[in-house]
Amino acid sequence: MTGALKGHGAGAPAEYYQRDRDLQPPAHTPIYKTSVMRSPRCSLISLDQGPGEITGPTFGHGDLQPGDNDLITNYAQDGLPIGPRMILHGRVLDENARPVPNTLVEIWQANAGGRYRHKKDTYLAPIDPNFGGCGRTLTDENGYYVFRTIKPGAYPWRNYVNSWRPAHIHVSVFGHSFSQRLITQLYFEGDPLIATCPIVNTIPDQAAIGQLIAKMDMNATVPMDAMAWKFDIVLRGRRSTLFENRPEGN
Numbered sequence: 001m002t003g004a005l006k007g008h009g010a011g012a013p014a015e016y017y018q019r020d021r022d023l024q025p026p027a028h029t030p031i032y033k034t035s036v037m038r039s040p041r042c043s044l045i046s047l048d049q050g051p052g053e054i055t056g057p058t059f060g061h062g063d064l065q066p067g068d069n070d071l072i073t074n075y076a077q078d079g080l081p082i083g084p085r086m087i088l089h090g091r092v093l094d095e096n097a098r099p100v101p102n103t104l105v106e107i108w109q110a111n112a113g114g115r116y117r118h119k120k121d122t123y124l125a126p127i128d129p130n131f132g133g134c135g136r137t138l139t140d141e142n143g144y145y146v147f148r149t150i151k152p153g154a155y156p157w158r159n160y161v162n163s164w165r166p167a168h169i170h171v172s173v174f175g176h177s178f179s180q181r182l183i184t185q186l187y188f189e190g191d192p193l194i195a196t197c198p199i200v201n202t203i204p205d206q207a208a209i210g211q212l213i214a215k216m217d218m219n220a221t222v223p224m225d226a227m228a229w230k231f232d233i234v235l236r237g238r239r240s241t242l243f244e245n246r247p248e249g250n
Contacts, residue, residue, distance in 0.1 A: 025202035032198045033159050059104045059138075059174060068136050071107075071149035075132030082128055083112025083150040085226040088186075088214065091143040092173060095236040099143025104174040105233075107147055108134040114155030114167075123155050148226065151188070159198050166193035166200070173233060184241055186214045186231045211241055 027039035067074050072081055088107070092100040110116045110133065113125030117133050131150060139145045152167045166187050173182045187194050194200055194213065203209050211234075220228035234241050 023203070023205045023208040025204065029202040032202050035202070064136065064138065069145075069147045071109075071131065071133065071135045071147065074135060076130040079130050081111065081131035081150045083131075083153070085148070086151045087146065087148055087220060087222065087226050087228040088169065088231060089144070089146040089217075089220060089228065090214075090231040090233065092139050092145065092233045093143055093235065095234070097234075099139070099141070100235065101139055101141045101143055103139045103143070104136060105139060105145045106134070106136040106172040106174075107149070107169050108172075109149065109169040110152040110155060112150050112153050114153030114165075125153070125155065151227070154191075154193055163198060164193055164196070166191045166197050171231075171233065173235070182235070184212065184233075186212055188229060189213050189215050 027035065029035045029039075072085060075081075092103050092105065094100055108116075110121075111125070111128040111131045113123075113128070115121055115123045115125040115127060117127060117131070128150075135147050135149065137145050137147065149169075152169060154164050154167050156162075156164050168185045168187050170183070170185045174180060175182075187200070194209070200209060200212075203212075214229040214231040217228040217230040220230065222228070232241075
């Protein structure tokens with residue numbers, strides 16, 4: 001997907017940067033137990049996109065509802081969600097730090113207790129009746145996006161006896177069609193669980209891990225209301241954000 005998610009306009013040429021495979025976690029990483037069964041045993045095959053992939057439907061401003069990017073209110077029924085209020089903001093950039101406008105950004109996350117609103121999440125933390133845990137927005141002409149939400153909690157998971165996921169938010173970025181999708185997750189600066197997380201530790205490069213950590217942003221914090229965290233998403237190149245679907249990311 002060399003031409004995916006560019007900021008140059010349809011058909012415009014762009015510089016190409018070779019992916020740095022050394023930054024990516026190996027597909028087979030026994031410390032992350034699920035990877036043992038999920039990892040491929042044969043070499044991956046790179047396929048070019050055809051008309052079906054590059055001419056599909058696109059997501060536009062008309063598909064958004066007011067408040068889709070406000071997770072504090074977009075699911076609230078009879079009150080507001082419990083937990084620390086926060087703002088997540090940043091820019092979607094190409095490999096040369098140019099903005100990528102009109103790009104669909106989606107997020108989903110656990111609530112403040114560390115539980116997802118999902119039937120297969122059986123963690124003991126309670127479901128928050130006023131928090132759905134997902135939102136979406138389009139970047140503006142400067143590639144800027146912003147969400148208002150609740151800071152997610154850490155939660156245990158069945159990797160080893162005492163494995164805990166650090167607080168994190170999942171991020172999905174769409175390109176010019178729904179087949180052009182990149183997925184990653186961000187963590188929060190200063191969280192001690194980042195260093196002990198088996199999933200994080202599959203990444204062999206410390207600088208690459210740092211690119212997945214949102215920085216506290218006091219300049220964007222709303223006094224007596226919401227702490228702000230800044231997370232820029234770089235799509236390709238030497239400083240690109242790590243994405244989970246590697247052939248379409250770095």
